[in-house]
Amino acid sequence: MTVRALVADPAAQEGIGLGEAGDPDPRPDQVLVDVRHISLNRGEVAFASRFAPGTTLGHDASGVVARAAADGSGPVEGARVVVFGAGAWAQRVAVGTDSVAEVPDGVDLADAAALPMAGVTALRTLRSRPILGRRVLITGAAGGVGRFAVQLAALGGARVIASVGSAARGEGLAELGAHEVVVGLDGIDRPVDLVLDNVGGAQLVAAWRLLAPGGDIQSVGWASGEPAAFAPHSFFSLGPSRSISTFGDATRFGPDLATLVEFVAEGRLSPEIGLRGAWDGVAEAARALLGRQVSGKAVLDVEPYRRDAGGR
Incomplete structure (x- = not known):
């Protein structure tokens, strides 16, 4: 059959x-x-x-x-x-x-x-460290993972900065909880504590330069398809260590799916x-x-x- x-x-x-x-x-x-x-x-x-x-x-x-x-x-x-x-x-x-x-x-x-892949990816990466009151940058924010991440970061009490490829792609993100919507990384003049990067390439390199001491970049996508070329010694900085982490945890989705679908039922997640x-x-x-x-x-x-x- x-x-x-x-x-x-x-x-x-x-x-x-x-x-x-x-x-x-x-x-x-x-x-x-x-x-x-x-x-x-x-x-x-x-x-x-x-x-x-x-x-x-x-x-x-x-x-x-x-x-x-x-x-x-x-x-x-x-x-x-x-x-x-x-x-x-x-x-x-x-x-x-x-x-x-x-x-x-x-x-x-x-x-x-x-909900499953994009929603759980956003949820689990945002759990990587406390975000209440922190500055969280989400690149590729108009996509599936990005739009979930904007909403969940706002629910978690973060100051959410949504980065998109064009002004048109940024429509609706403020209504979802983004405090700032930027094209590329233009206009970001203060360090960020956590980055959910969906773009990779040159934008990942630029996001690294924006990362505060002790901050982390969660690399969850590479939509640009371009290599990321870091300058020599660019990983060195004084103070608490900064990090770049990859995401690939695709096990035991059930509890997190239950969380996400309950958020939808309560009107807290679109x-x-x-x-x-x-x-x-x-x-x-x-x-x-x-x-x-x-x-x-x-x-x-x-x-x-x-x-x-x-x-x-």
Whole structure:
């Protein structure tokens, strides 16, 4: 038996095509989810060609539990859930119960689908050090991670500086909690305590020069695709050490997903969906993401799973 899925396809536009995958056979600690919505992350789209043809792509999805975990953990059959798991861009996905959270009544499943990778990345990087009363710089703030980070940093009591590529890309960020919205790093004349960098390249180097003693840069993306060339001795400074950290923690998403979806339910966090469509329009959505034409997240609706005479 098979399900429809978005798979790596060298012959398709942007390297992603609608194909088929095996109907998942969950482990005892996994739930089987009928997927309703998925969200695309720019990195996943950009690197789709690195996967073997036929690989089911993606990590972010929301839907309804079709079969509860055999070990008794996690949500029950029929529960509305948001999930993070490899191969999530399919009609059905099996996901460990430690990477699933129930979606509260009143929260749209499409909104929930926008949360996993970008939302948890923003949440976990902001937890790297205290931010109450600190100056937090978020580069690439108009993107998926950036818009979540602006909101969460403001909720945490930070002075939020949102950096974008153009004035148009900065629209709406002040309403989300940014105290300052700048193009590039122009106009930032005081040191910052924490940087969430989504851009890399020359902007990462410039952000390092803005970092206060004891500060940290969390490198979570590299949208520029350019190398970062640091001048000799530029890492030396007197006082408390400064640092650059990388982010790659993609385990046990469930508790953080529960936090994020509860923030949405309480009206404290907006999913910021900038593109919504059907999953057969994935090529157009992928091009829009790669062309930086989407502010926030791209969410696609999935064709419902139906078991027919052919086994689907």
